[in-house]
Amino acid sequence: MSASEPDDRxxxxxxxxxxxxxxxxxxxxxxxxxxxxxFADHLVDYAFGDVYARPGLDRRSRxxxxxxxxxxxxxxxxxxxxxxxxxxxxxxxxxxIVEILMQMAIYGGFPAAVRALTAAGEVFDEVGxxxxxEAIQDDA
Amino acid sequence: MSASEPDDRxxxxxxxxxxxxxxxxxxxxxxxxxxxxxFADHLVDYAFGDVYARPGLDRRSRxxxxxxxxxxxxxxxxxxxxxxxxxxxxxxxxxxIVEILMQMAIYGGFPAAVRALTAAGEVFDEVGxxxxxEAIQDDA
Amino acid sequence: MSASEPDDRxxxxxxxxxxxxxxxxxxxxxxxxxxxxxFADHLVDYAFGDVYARPGLDRRSRxxxxxxxxxxxxxxxxxxxxxxxxxxxxxxxxxxIVEILMQMAIYGGFPAAVRALTAAGEVFDEVGxxxxxEAIQDDA
Amino acid sequence: MSASEPDDRxxxxxxxxxxxxxxxxxxxxxxxxxxxxxFADHLVDYAFGDVYARPGLDRRSRxxxxxxxxxxxxxxxxxxxxxxxxxxxxxxxxxxIVEILMQMAIYGGFPAAVRALTAAGEVFDEVGxxxxxEAIQDDA
Amino acid sequence: MSASEPDDRxxxxxxxxxxxxxxxxxxxxxxxxxxxxxFADHLVDYAFGDVYARPGLDRRSRxxxxxxxxxxxxxxxxxxxxxxxxxxxxxxxxxxIVEILMQMAIYGGFPAAVRALTAAGEVFDEVGxxxxxEAIQDDA
Amino acid sequence: MSASEPDDRxxxxxxxxxxxxxxxxxxxxxxxxxxxxxFADHLVDYAFGDVYARPGLDRRSRxxxxxxxxxxxxxxxxxxxxxxxxxxxxxxxxxxIVEILMQMAIYGGFPAAVRALTAAGEVFDEVGxxxxxEAIQDDA
Numbered sequence: 001m002s003a004s005e006p007d008d009r010x011x012x013x014x015x016x017x018x019x020x021x022x023x024x025x026x027x028x029x030x031x032x033x034x035x036x037x038x039f040a041d042h043l044v045d046y047a048f049g050d051v052y053a054r055p056g057l058d059r060r061s062r063x064x065x066x067x068x069x070x071x072x073x074x075x076x077x078x079x080x081x082x083x084x085x086x087x088x089x090x091x092x093x094x095x096x097i098v099e100i101l102m103q104m105a106i107y108g109g110f111p112a113a114v115r116a117l118t119a120a121g122e123v124f125d126e127v128g129x130x131x132x133x134e135a136i137q138d139d140a
Numbered sequence: 141m142s143a144s145e146p147d148d149r150x151x152x153x154x155x156x157x158x159x160x161x162x163x164x165x166x167x168x169x170x171x172x173x174x175x176x177x178x179f180a181d182h183l184v185d186y187a188f189g190d191v192y193a194r195p196g197l198d199r200r201s202r203x204x205x206x207x208x209x210x211x212x213x214x215x216x217x218x219x220x221x222x223x224x225x226x227x228x229x230x231x232x233x234x235x236x237i238v239e240i241l242m243q244m245a246i247y248g249g250f251p252a253a254v255r256a257l258t259a260a261g262e263v264f265d266e267v268g269x270x271x272x273x274e275a276i277q278d279d280a
Numbered sequence: 281m282s283a284s285e286p287d288d289r290x291x292x293x294x295x296x297x298x299x300x301x302x303x304x305x306x307x308x309x310x311x312x313x314x315x316x317x318x319f320a321d322h323l324v325d326y327a328f329g330d331v332y333a334r335p336g337l338d339r340r341s342r343x344x345x346x347x348x349x350x351x352x353x354x355x356x357x358x359x360x361x362x363x364x365x366x367x368x369x370x371x372x373x374x375x376x377i378v379e380i381l382m383q384m385a386i387y388g389g390f391p392a393a394v395r396a397l398t399a400a401g402e403v404f405d406e407v408g409x410x411x412x413x414e415a416i417q418d419d420a
Numbered sequence: 421m422s423a424s425e426p427d428d429r430x431x432x433x434x435x436x437x438x439x440x441x442x443x444x445x446x447x448x449x450x451x452x453x454x455x456x457x458x459f460a461d462h463l464v465d466y467a468f469g470d471v472y473a474r475p476g477l478d479r480r481s482r483x484x485x486x487x488x489x490x491x492x493x494x495x496x497x498x499x500x501x502x503x504x505x506x507x508x509x510x511x512x513x514x515x516x517i518v519e520i521l522m523q524m525a526i527y528g529g530f531p532a533a534v535r536a537l538t539a540a541g542e543v544f545d546e547v548g549x550x551x552x553x554e555a556i557q558d559d560a
Numbered sequence: 561m562s563a564s565e566p567d568d569r570x571x572x573x574x575x576x577x578x579x580x581x582x583x584x585x586x587x588x589x590x591x592x593x594x595x596x597x598x599f600a601d602h603l604v605d606y607a608f609g610d611v612y613a614r615p616g617l618d619r620r621s622r623x624x625x626x627x628x629x630x631x632x633x634x635x636x637x638x639x640x641x642x643x644x645x646x647x648x649x650x651x652x653x654x655x656x657i658v659e660i661l662m663q664m665a666i667y668g669g670f671p672a673a674v675r676a677l678t679a680a681g682e683v684f685d686e687v688g689x690x691x692x693x694e695a696i697q698d699d700a
Numbered sequence: 701m702s703a704s705e706p707d708d709r710x711x712x713x714x715x716x717x718x719x720x721x722x723x724x725x726x727x728x729x730x731x732x733x734x735x736x737x738x739f740a741d742h743l744v745d746y747a748f749g750d751v752y753a754r755p756g757l758d759r760r761s762r763x764x765x766x767x768x769x770x771x772x773x774x775x776x777x778x779x780x781x782x783x784x785x786x787x788x789x790x791x792x793x794x795x796x797i798v799e800i801l802m803q804m805a806i807y808g809g810f811p812a813a814v815r816a817l818t819a820a821g822e823v824f825d826e827v828g829x830x831x832x833x834e835a836i837q838d839d840a
Contacts, residue, residue, distance in 0.1 A: 035401035057239035065208035069247040072209035075635040076391035099197035107209040111636035121595035175821035215775040216811035251496035261455035315681035337519035345488035349527040352489035356671035379477035387489040531776035541735035617799035628765035629772035629807040659757035667769040
């Protein structure tokens, strides 16, 4: 039985989805499945089962790459918030997330970074982390 | 004497630039300085001195964020190649770079990922790394 | 009297606008005309009168091209919803629209496709079509 | 044996890839496989096997959606040319392609449309079709 | 004492920020500082102190460049509104703003221009200017 | 005879095109007309005849808006170079162009600004202006 059989992809994708996003992951997929059930499957099977589950890059690095890309692209606020919450879930600190988003001003421009940091602030409020106070100071 | 005085920003920026990009870093800045000298300074002082030099996020994570963002944005081939070379310089493996770029198909689309992987292949050839053979196989 | 005289462009544009978008088309243009009356005319004359009215491509193909482009660009939710409604008006089925949007994950990325499908779901709800149930199943 | 088993996805993807792109399809995938073999598989399995092969939308409509999206995104010249050639292969005329690309000026802007039409002109030259002469005239 | 010392950059940036955006400028920066205090400093020091404060281009031209860029990028509605208000503050008329935004349909596409003009209409309403009535007519 | 009659749009568009771009303007349009003759007409009639020719905004401001937008969008190198040359033609200095492009780093990101400045450097070389030497220095 090969590791890429359909059931494996689905099961592996669901496992990774839940490890990163918690129960919210399945809720997002379920909501999508009402509009486009096969697309919801593609998201689980391909994005999470085929890509995120790959062993060649640690989970922290994968999540940083995703948060950075969504912030730089600057047009996917909900998905960025979802992945910021996922980053917190897997142990990336709110301060590190702020650092990633600040750096994205260089690549996606300042307005994209402002929007991303505002989105992060909302996630931090919802989740209950205090970001600003511990933020690393330039001149400290 | 405060850590954010101009000479410090410049010196700190140059140091980080060279640590990531080697002598090529100064060459890129010098080329830019012929067209817009103050912009070349902004790049060193702000991007490298104020952002990349910050202690709140490790260098590996910063470089992953940048490579991911440039691949997802999909319209900055030269800068992406420059940062892929920088990633190799600081110890991110060619296989890990391939993993980051594959993942960007999810966020920037497949054509952006194809272009990024092609750019990476060119860098690997120039630098002399063998990427494909060691690439992690899905079904291994 | 030549076919490209101003009155013809206006009349032709208005006719096509109404054929695709129904009375909502004129409402959108009227709302825009309050801010920028000449721009509202450009939209009718150029976009609808000069481009959409051209005989060289059937209306279904034109509407598919527009829905695909707006979904892939991923930053024009209102216009995408407007054109999804237009697509339904001219006989493109909700299932076909879902297929177009799923395919756009390949070109604009998954977050863009998720947003487009969510927008489509809202239009389908407003208009009263049942999309998900009849959606073509991968594994059927 | 379910229709979504790995070998089926691969075989179905390859079949569709060749039907649209001819032998050039396999060449593009082979070139990509040298850099990232699993990504080349994802492209065949997911993009062509899971999406393009779906029965819910005719091939002409799928190819129009792709050409439109790539033209509007405006940053994937090689992929656009590849898909313009694919469009010609499956029977979309050069005049229809010109119409799609002209329409994209409305959504991706004139510079994107100019670049797309220039790319199309190069494909038409390579393939040997005469586009301009038969182009539908506004005022005819 | 050199003109680029830290305190100078901060003071110069704050001065320019207030000249363009009025008291709202400091409010935006203060809100951002709660999430990422150093990023708020980068915005003031680099964007306003190092770039906007430069003598080589008049303020009107700088503000036109910014409004045009944000409209064409089409994914930063709040920042566009902020800069439209800034443009009014420094004496660019609402009719001129409408002209800039109409022109952006050529570069960012019609949907981006529609969104930008809608945002401008909201700012004009808030600020109390009457744009449409005095708008220059094509055919006048 | 109304100012917006077809022949007027064409004549007005051609006049503005030549005033900004010189004989190169007609060459670009002629090249485009070989692929898509009606699109070349749309470019002249709509972009130059309907938009650039409008009296509500001075030509300098219009050209600044266009150069800024193309630099920020960051994916239209040829069109940016064409419009930088147009900016020089109508009396915007190379130093002012460098200022506009430096400012775009804030909105389109540093890589977009680097590409735009590199493109500008190529235009300045071709046209024979010396930009860097007279560039306004931050610290002067």
